[in-house]
Amino acid sequence: MDDFDRAAEFEELRRQLALGFRKPAGPPATGHCVFCGEAVAQGVRWCNRDCREDWEREARARKEATCRS
Template identity: 40%
Template structure:
């Protein structure tokens, strides 16, 4: 095994560690914004807008 093979193996370990430690994506189960519950959620999101997402994150930081 040469240095390039070792570097490739190390890179794969870093990628696997990063992927296993990322936060799960939050999605709406009923198609509505999970914060305001008044508007439809944007595609591939749980919120209707960036403002609702920011409000939820702020609430989550304050209240754990």
């Protein structure tokens, strides 16, 4: 593994951590995407941005439903 590979790997890890930890609210990381159940790295809650955005949209809808009732 050369420095470029290491840098790319670190960047990927950093990106995944940012994806998982940027929003403290929500479910804990379980090793699986909280939206679709896909296996993800430890500490990561969504397998990709689409899942996170869909999950957030649903969470927002659930919250609004709760507020209205």
